[in-house]
Amino acid sequence: MNPNNTRVYRMSFASVYPHYLAKAEKKGRTKAEVDEIIFWLTGYNAETLQQHIDNKTDFENFFAQAQLHPNVSKITGVICGYRVEDIEDKLMQQVRYLDKLIDELAKGKAMEKILRK
Template identity: 55%
Template sequence: MNTTPEHDARFANMTFSAVYPLYVTKVEKKGRSLDELHQVIAWLTGFNEADLQALIKQKATFQQFFAAASINPNAQLIRGLICGYRVEEIATPLTQQVRWLDKLVDELAKGRKIEKILRSAE
């Protein structure tokens, strides 16, 4: 599935620091912990809590955020709908990576077990 260039540019220029508090609120409202959120983000990106805080302080865009990330090779196993898009069909790598993160946060907030969220080769 192709997204529009405007859509992709919006993700590239959006700052992680603007979205991170929304992730925190979403998971905590559903009874999940900040540690679990950080575990999910670390699985996808390789970033630890100190890395995240530095990226937030720098006001890193998602383009910068994912350029610095070490994407988990099993991220390709992330499947499903997020905001009306099938994440496995998104053609633009950055947009797909942002949607992967959204999908993982969504699964955490919906109560999915961490072991299932942190996909392993099946």
């Protein structure tokens, strides 16, 4: 396993969540939209997401407890210089799925496109 990946997996979701919000809000998007993306991707709801934030769940456990949406395979494209569909490490791929969806939100994409409807 790549040591950089291990560092990412140990990071708490709560420490990164404000960055997702800031990125979206800077572009005129809302916390509700960020949360909707997270709910769609992970199967969490407002209560379970808040529990992960309060418990400072690391990314490894955040995704281990998630029920990923059946359409995640439709998330394609480049994020951080990597094609998300080609990332072999499943956990890193899941982290990058979330990065990609938040990036699309910040770029002004419509929610139905982001949520692969």
